[in-house]
Amino acid sequence: MSDTIQKIHIALPANSYDILIGRNLFAAAMAELLPFIENRQIILISDEQVGPLYLEKIETVLTPHARSIHRALVPAGEASKSFACFEKLVNKILALNIDRRALIIAIGGGVVGDLAGYVAASLLRGIDFIQVPTSLLAQVDSSVGGKTGINTPAGKNLVGAFYQPKMVLADIEMLSSLPLRELKAGYAEIVKYGLLGDADFFDWLEVNGAELLAGNPDKLAEAVRICCQAKADIVARDEKEEGQRALLNLGHTFAHALEAEAGYDGRLLHGEAVACGLRLAFGFSRHLGLCSGQDEQRVAGHLHGLGLPAALGDLPVIADMTSAQIIAHMRKDKKARDGKLTFILVEKIGKAFVEHQIDEQSLHDYLESCR
Numbered sequence: 211m212s213d214t215i216q217k218i219h220i221a222l223p224a225n226s227y228d229i230l231i232g233r234n235l236f237a238a239a240m241a242e243l244l245p246f247i248e249n250r251q252i253i254l255i256s257d258e259q260v261g262p263l264y265l266e267k268i269e270t271v272l273t274p275h276a277r278s279i280h281r282a283l284v285p286a287g288e289a290s291k292s293f294a295c296f297e298k299l300v301n302k303i304l305a306l307n308i309d310r311r312a313l314i315i316a317i318g319g320g321v322v323g324d325l326a327g328y329v330a331a332s333l334l335r336g337i338d339f340i341q342v343p344t345s346l347l348a349q350v351d352s353s354v355g356g357k358t359g360i361n362t363p364a365g366k367n368l369v370g371a372f373y374q375p376k377m378v379l380a381d382i383e384m385l386s387s388l389p390l391r392e393l394k395a396g397y398a399e400i401v402k403y404g405l406l407g408d409a410d411f412f413d414w415l416e417v418n419g420a421e422l423l424a425g426n427p428d429k430l431a432e433a434v435r436i437c438c439q440a441k442a443d444i445v446a447r448d449e450k451e452e453g454q455r456a457l458l459n460l461g462h463t464f465a466h467a468l469e470a471e472a473g474y475d476g477r478l479l480h481g482e483a484v485a486c487g488l489r490l491a492f493g494f495s496r497h498l499g500l501c502s503g504q505d506e507q508r509v510a511g512h513l514h515g516l517g518l519p520a521a522l523g524d525l526p527v528i529a530d531m532t533s534a535q536i537i538a539h540m541r542k543d544k545k546a547r548d549g550k551l552t553f554i555l556v557e558k559i560g561k562a563f564v565e566h567q568i569d570e571q572s573l574h575d576y577l578e579s580c581r
Contacts, residue, residue, distance in 0.1 A: 214232065215230050215235070216231040216232060216431070217229070217230055218435070218439050218442050220442045220445055221446045222374065222445070222446060222449055223449075225356070225374040227374060227375060227378070228242070229354060229377075229378040229380060229438050230242065230378070230379050231431060231434055231438065232380075233382055233383045233427075235342075235379040235381045236268055236271045236272070237271055239379065240271070242377065243340075244275060246338060246340060246376055247275050247276050248275050248276075249275070249276070250276060250311050250312065251277055251306065251308050251309070251311070251312040251313070252272060252276045252278070252279045252280070252313050252314075252315060253279075253280050253303055253306070253308075253313070253315070254269070254279065254280070254281050254282070254315050254317060255282045255284070255299065255315070255316050255317065255318075255322060255325070256282075256283055256284075256316075256318045256322055257283060257284050257285065257290065258284070258285055260317060260318045261281065261283045261318075263344075264317055264384070265281060265317065268342075278306075280303075280306055282299055282302055284298075284299065284322070284325065286321075287321065287475075288321055288469075288475075289474055289476075290321055290322075290325060291324055291325050291360045291361045291474075293360060293362070295360075296329065296360050300329055300332065300333060303329070308334070308337070309334075310334050310337055312333075312334075313337065313339065313340065314326055314329065314330045314333075314337065315340045316340070316341050316342060317342040317344060318344050318348070319343065319345035319347060319392075320345065320348045320351075320353075323353050323358075324352060324357070324358050324360070324367070325358075327339060327359075327371075327373055328358040328369075328371060330358075331371040339373075339375050340375055340376055340377045340379065341353040341375045341377070341379070342378075342379045342381070343379075343384075344381075344385075344388075345385075345392055345396055346385055346392070346393055346397065346399075346430070347395055347396035347399050348396075349380040349385070349434050349438075350434055350438065351399040351441065351458075352399075353380070354438055354442065354445070355374075355441055355449075356372050356374035356375065356445070356449070358370050358371050358372075358373050364542050365542040366466045366470060366474075367466075367544065372449065372450050372451075374449075380434055382430055382431050383427075385425070385430055386425065392481075394423060394481065394482075394516065395479040395481025396481055397419065397423060397481070397485075397516065398461075398481040398484040398485035398488065398518060399481060399484060400433050400437055401485070401509075401513070402461060402484065402488060403437045403440050404559070405488060405509065405559055405562065406457050406458070406554070406556075406560075406562040407440065407457065407560060407561070407562065408440065408560055409558075410560075411436055412512075412559055412560065415512070416512055419512070420516060423516060441458065444457065453564075457554055457562050457563075459545060459554050460488065460491055460554040460556070461484050461485075461486075461488035461489075461554070462487060463491075463540055463545065463551070464483075464486065464487035464490040464540075465483035465486065465487035466543060467537075467539035467540050467543075468486065468487070468525065468528055468531075468536070471528050471535060472527045472528055477527040482518065482519055485518040485519050485520060486519045486524060488513070488520075489509055489510045489521065491553070491554060491555065491556060492505060492506040492509050492510075492556055493506050493576065494555065494573065494576050495555045497575070497576040497579070498555070498572065500555055501555075501557055501558050502558070505559050508559065509559070521580065522580050522581065533574050533577035533581075534574070536577055537570060537573060540573075547566050550567055550568065551568040551570065551573065552564065552566045552568070553565050553568050
């Protein structure tokens with residue numbers, strides 16, 4: 211992989227910014243970073259697994275330019291997206307006597323990015339933040355687009371804000387430290403982009419997916435670029451999910467229900483739930499007569515072939531979960547409207563659409579058939 215920095219611009223009416231994709235970005239992209247860090251208080255938010263890997267190196271690069279640098283670490287895992295962790299972070303940062311020029315840099319996966327972004331949106335009614343996603347899932351999806359938030363017992367991401375970062379630094383080198391399970395979890399979000407609107411990209415994944423998961427930096431960089439560009443295009447047209455942006459939730463109505471039932475305790479990763487949710491979205495669409503069983507089996511075969519869950523039976527953590535429990539979680543989904551469930555359904559690979567009027571009996575019948 212070359213050292214060239216690729217740049218993707220997200221054009222928004224008031225909060226445009228760039229995604230930079232490359233290697234060793236804190237040093238290589240200093241000219242881009244300098245306006246955001248010069249003589250400012252900087253708070254580096256990370257988790258207890260990722261922080262020891264990167265914070266010292268990042269501090270070395272930033273120290274000559276910043277007024278001060280502070281660290282704030284949270285426990286690794288989905289459980290940190292909570293009111294309790296949010297409160298601790300806010301109080302710790304306020305104790306630093308920050309002003310509105312303070313800058314938060316989120317260094318971690320989707321949990322750290324979502325949590326740190328919501329902290330940034332809330333402190334002093336909004337301070338700047340930069341996303342440095344260190345997981346594949348965060349680089350291709352959660353760090354881009356300005357969705358921030360925390361989980362509650364009622365469901366996932368039900369408290370939060372649309373709050374755009376000032377920049378996203380997707381450093382491909384950071385992915386080399388990920389365990390295979392985390393890479394696979396991120397890969398599920400990559401597959402999503404092919405399935406919702408780019409059949410040619412799904413074709414590419416069928417050829418290159420195994421090499422990507424083996425850590426090939428060029429394949430990883432290409433997938434990150436394609437996914438970020440796809441999301442940038444959608445977010446530019448629909449920043450606050452009033453229409454087309456909902457397509458990015460393909461598979462997620464199922465996934466969030468599975469995660470809620472599993473309890474966000476690490477036994478089921480978000481990407482694993484999404485992988486299963488993608489297949490279920492195709493299966494439900496087939497059940498409704500909208501897409502072919504051939505496409506459903508192609509999706510299932512690709513996911514299973516790379517070691518990802520693609521059926522409820524692949525998730526022992528929710529083995530006792532009933533169809534009624536799944537649907538009860540879905541009723542709390544943010545996309546629900548006027549008491550009706552909203553789903554992202556498909557006509558075929560590469561063509562998804564939003565459906566706001568889902569019949570619960572049809573959904574119940576489909577879920578029962580999955581058992």
